[in-house]
Amino acid sequence: xxxxxxxxxxxxxxxxxxxxxxxxxxxxxxxxxxxxxxxxxxxxxxxxxxxxxxxxxxxxxxxxxxxxxxxxxxxxxxxxxxxxxxxxxxxxxxxxxxxxxxxxxxxxxxxxxxxxxxxxxxxxxxxxxxxxxxxxxxxxxxxxxxxxxxxxxxxxxxxxxxxxxxxxxxxxxxxxxxxxxxxxxxxxxxxxxxxxxxxxxxxxxxxxxxxxxxxxxxxxxxxxxxxxxxxxxxxxxxxxxxxxxxxxxxxxxxxxxxxxxxxxxxxxxxxxxxxxxxxxxxxxxxxxxxxxxxxxxxxxxxxxxxxxxxxxxxxxxxxxxxxxxxxxxxxxxxxxxxxxxxxxxxxxxxxxxxxxxxxxxxxxxxxxxxxxxxxxxxxxxxx
Numbered sequence: 001x002x003x004x005x006x007x008x009x010x011x012x013x014x015x016x017x018x019x020x021x022x023x024x025x026x027x028x029x030x031x032x033x034x035x036x037x038x039x040x041x042x043x044x045x046x047x048x049x050x051x052x053x054x055x056x057x058x059x060x061x062x063x064x065x066x067x068x069x070x071x072x073x074x075x076x077x078x079x080x081x082x083x084x085x086x087x088x089x090x091x092x093x094x095x096x097x098x099x100x101x102x103x104x105x106x107x108x109x110x111x112x113x114x115x116x117x118x119x120x121x122x123x124x125x126x127x128x129x130x131x132x133x134x135x136x137x138x139x140x141x142x143x144x145x146x147x148x149x150x151x152x153x154x155x156x157x158x159x160x161x162x163x164x165x166x167x168x169x170x171x172x173x174x175x176x177x178x179x180x181x182x183x184x185x186x187x188x189x190x191x192x193x194x195x196x197x198x199x200x201x202x203x204x205x206x207x208x209x210x211x212x213x214x215x216x217x218x219x220x221x222x223x224x225x226x227x228x229x230x231x232x233x234x235x236x237x238x239x240x241x242x243x244x245x246x247x248x249x250x251x252x253x254x255x256x257x258x259x260x261x262x263x264x265x266x267x268x269x270x271x272x273x274x275x276x277x278x279x280x281x282x283x284x285x286x287x288x289x290x291x292x293x294x295x296x297x298x299x300x301x302x303x304x305x306x307x308x309x310x311x312x313x314x315x316x317x318x319x320x321x322x323x324x325x326x327x328x329x330x331x332x333x334x335x336x337x338x339x340x341x342x343x344x345x346x347x348x349x350x351x352x353x354x355x356x357x358x359x360x361x362x363x364x365x366x367x368x369x370x371x372x373x374x375x376x377x378x379x380x381x382x383x
Contacts, residue, residue: 184221
């Protein structure tokens with residue numbers, strides 16, 4: 001749930017409308033309810049009465065000379081902006097004011113003047129200005145899991161760390177840059193690095209650093225729909241042999257990884273995600289052709305009415321070497337994602353990958369990531 005810095009005040013659009021409506025309600029709040037006509041019921045009429053003077057009848061914003069201030073008004077027809085956030089996030093800012101999501105105090109709160117239902121009607125009308133049917137809506141942007149790739153295209157920077165403590169200590173890191181292109185596409189670059197323990201000539205453990213296999217990836221949304229509450233994407237990753245194979249940070253061969261990703265909204269703020277694919281090495285080395293499947297079940301809730309977002313999840317991971325008749329490997333990953341910033345554009349995820357079988361050759365891995373949604377602007381803003 002993030003909002004573009006260059007469109008910060010655009011995210012206050014619903015609240016700006018609420019401000020005008022609050023002014024209309026002043027006589028009512030002063031005890032003169034019988035002197036003013038009732039407010040219209042539809043979002044269109046509420047917008048026309050309360051918002052159009054500043055934001056324009058077409059949602060593109062009135063000229064600065066008409067509104068009396070120089071702050072650029074948002075363009076509600078810009079689908080890249082309007083589609084990103086769920087309607088509930090717009091209503092939050094409208095109801096509680098700018099500081100509720102780390103924005104300017106210029107935007108006051110009007111939750112006492114208008115109901116959430118009334119604000120929701122205005123927001124729904126605003127989000128309908130652009131012809132944004134090809135853009136996946138923000139409600140389908142499900143929380144990021146520790147392992148499973150989600151279907152929604154993102155603009156994010158993620159630093160993830162995985163630590164093993166049973167056997168030789170190893171710390172593996174990945175710096176992931178994701179860039180959304182247009183309505184339904186995404187490209188990604190993964191830069192891995194880490195530290196490993198080795199035995200020196202004197203038998204003592206020593207830490208050494210190494211670079212891993214750089215990966216390039218892409219993702220394309222195939223289907224999305226709010227009626228079904230689902231989104232499906234196809235993607236692929238090419239893992240290049242840039243890592244230090246001797247230190248355990250590389251496979252020594254190019255690996256191709258095509259996949260499908262699926263996300264599904266469930267009742268009561270639960271959600272489901274799935275990813276399935278194959279790993280195909282370019283050379284016949286120690287790396288085997290592998291099929292994998294990953295599923296996530298989670299639930300999102302907030303503390304208070306509009307506070308911090310929490311998403312406990314559990315992943316079930318399976319994989320199997322295609323050419324061998326060996327039993328599949330199964331892991332379970334209990335985890336939690338929590339928003340850190342008030343704007344909710346910086347989030348923390350942590351959990352543990354626990355083997356369910358073949359434990360004699362596999363060990364638990366403790367995992368954590370720090371996520372920054374760059375569409376919202378600076379990392380240090382909105383706290």
